[in-house]
Amino acid sequence: MILVKDLSIERSNKKIFENVNLSLGPGKIILLKGKNGSGKTTLLKVLLNLIEPSSGVIYWKGKLLKKNLYNFFNHVTYIADRTSSLSKLSVQENIKIWTKIFLSNISNSQIENILKTLKLDIYLDQKVNSLSFGETKKLEFLRLIIENKKIWILDEPLSNLDNESINVIAQTFEDHRSKEGSIIFSSHQESEINVSEEVLL
């Protein structure tokens, strides 16, 4: 579905990475590995067409990504390394806003089940700013299910999570893979997530 060919990025005359090639198809999980500053987030931003690459091209369904951008966005969920939940609102209000914004058909019982799995069900009426960073991060993952899209792009999804939560995420990734979904995520830490390909930056 996504094909990246000879991608290079240079910013302020500094080479960040060069000649990166990858292909992300159905049922595939790609892990971007590298130290801090190696360009993992930059590569994800290039995939989202936020940064112009110095050279190289990205194709989406056989066409240039740039010319097919909003069609691509219809299939993508992006989870950044920060949380997008609105801190002044409660967990429940945030979920309600997400379901409305993403025109989601997810049922309340499905949401309840996921919240129970993530152990967030007890915080439903609490404001997000009273949750810990790890808990807000887990809440963010709910967006993956609410948006219900084929391609997941995640920036450092495992940081600040305990082992139990990482296992839940790993299981969620497996479920998505089994439904022919694709995932590309960055991480600088070792995990037990079963990936199809590792790209070292």
Add this chain to the structure above:
Amino acid sequence: MMILNKIISFYYREYKLNLSGFQDILTNIIFFFVSIFIFIFSIGPDKETISSIGIGIVWTLLLLSSTLSLRKFYQDDFENGNLLIMHLNGLSFGFIAILKTFSHFIFVQIPFLLSIPIACILLNIANDELIYLFSSFAIGSFILSCLGSISSSMNLMNQRNFLLGSVIVMIFSVPIIIFSVGIVSLEENFNSLISILFGILLIVFAINPWASGLCLKLSLENN
């Protein structure tokens, strides 16, 4: 139909956000009225003087009060990544700028619009002038929202000197003040002056999505 649902859900989100930050809107209104009182106390009890410069005072304070909220225009959504999420949800940066500008007008400027009659009583402004002030502010405030959108989007990466945004808005609002105050004081030229004001609105409204959208994209790119 899908885009309409997205717009409705966008405003539902804005409504929830503004409701949770209602104290900010209230603080702006309080600032506006406290400033009116300061003007009244500093000018003295002469009704004639107060009513002759009342329109100018109201417009100046409306401008200052509405620039107070500019920092919040895009900053929160930029920092928590919601701008990017909106974009990935199929809204172009220019369209996000238009939606945010309307949101600013509804949740920040309309409360001021509703406060104008009370301000007119305090400043001894005649009832027949109220309608002129009201109509000039309805258009002028939307121009201020458009200018606010441009200056705040330009200022997103500027972490050190946020007042620059307010200064930009104030410089560009000079013609708005001239024509808006003119509408009230030169009643016989109402139609021509309101047309000029409306013309300025159309120009700024056309520039806003293009300029703000570009600044939003650049800020996200360099974030």
